[in-house]
Amino acid sequence: MVDRLKDKVAIVFGAGGPPGEWSNGKATSVAFGREGAAVVCVDRIAEAAEEAAQVIRAEGHQAIAVVAEVTETEQVNRAVQVGIEHFGRVDILHNNVGVASPGGPLELDDAAFQRTMDINVGSVHRTVRAVLPHFLKQGSGAIVNVSSLAAIRWSGYSYFAYYASKAAVNHATVAIALQYAEKGIRANAIMPGVIDTPLVYKQISAQYSSVEEMVAARSRAVPMKRPGSPWDIAGAAVFLASDEANFITGVCLPVDGGHACVMPGLV
Structure with a gap:
């Protein structure tokens, strides 16, 4: 299908990825563009944000690149404002920022735990707070937060802070959805399972x-036997952001x- 997001403006936090590779955020940004949305590609790395925007523009769609660090409120607010100034409105907020600090409760120090929570959950708070006044004014808006299957089950890796933060993202999404349901604002989360992304090779491969x-090993864990x-x-994000999902929230x-449907060790 095409034009499911026609005339909408999407802002994607975490839109970049390694040069020439496809991250979840970059694929989603491009998918939004292909479905007719104008896309504000936000990343903390300027080159990564610009590469995503260039791919979208090269395919004949609208996109701009904005640099922002999601732990900085002023930068988040500015990114949203730049997008509105450029495209006139914002209809979709997509959060795709996250970090996994290895270690269990005994190994993680306070700084590592707080950093993980600040990036993974704090980013949702800051970005949602920045777009909500605009969503409320226009009486509509769609929020899609990227969580993780690790929010609801043990993944086999010792990532205590990551589990806690992604569980918080899930419930924060539900809280937003229910508080603003009557205002025409929807909020949903995506919980990726075993996905073949560049980040996996950086953060997990050392354990093998x-x-x-x-x-x-990762393929064996999935009932479909592949990542x-x-x-x-990106496909799930497009659906949840589109009017096809206008009765889906929380x-x-x-x-x-x-993967979520089976007991560990039985696939």
């Missing part, structure tokens, strides 16, 4: 003897090849 072993791709996350949607 080889990249091949990591890919094989998903960033485009699977949902935390697994995009995981059935």
